[in-house]
Amino acid sequence: MKGFLTIALLSVSNLFMTFAWYGHLYFKKLPWFAKTGLVGVVLLSWGLALFEYAFQVPANRLGFEENGGPFSLFQLKVIQEVITLTVFTLCAVFVFKSDTLRWNHLVGFGLLVAAVYVIFRKW
Template sequence: MLNATYTIALLIGSNVFMTLAWYGHLKFGTQNLALFWIIIISWGIAFFEYCLQVPANRIGFSGNGGAFNLWQLKVIQEVISLSVFCVFTLLVFKGETLRLNHIIGFIFLILAVYFIFKK
């Protein structure tokens, strides 16, 4: 159980860095920077994503004594990724709104989690 908790916490942290690396430059005053520098900055941020993502997968993988198989790890990561993205978008990009079709999509993700974890 502790491995599962660590895995999920590390995945949340890694996805915060990932979302910032992939989408932060669209908001945080980098419009005047050349694309090359945006890529370098994003890679620098993504380094920290990898520093959390790789241990999360190693700790969480059932082949290493963790709680999740590969399918489960991937679905958990995707749900966390979209959840972090949703929070980031609503907090940082005030003009974006959460619509019914987004909520329906999240419901399908929850169903995906259910079916992936079903024995």
């Protein structure tokens, strides 16, 4: 249960972070946002990043094995990276509609899945 909750919290966290980092590139299409200067964009991104941390920190505390969770520090990081790329890809393709998913992206994601396997395998 802790593992599932950790992954769910990291997923929500990464949704906020994707919009904190890249949302301004999409939101510039909106009339009210188009006039926002760099300082306003940075402040908005920081506001979104606050929500990212509100989900990310509890996810890592809950999931870390030394706190009774199922994951080592390396495992948490690899899970977070795979979630980050998954959330980013979904947002880029379906929300931002700025890129097309190509075969090389899929191969790269396959290699990430292989990395997860290697990190989680007990040697």
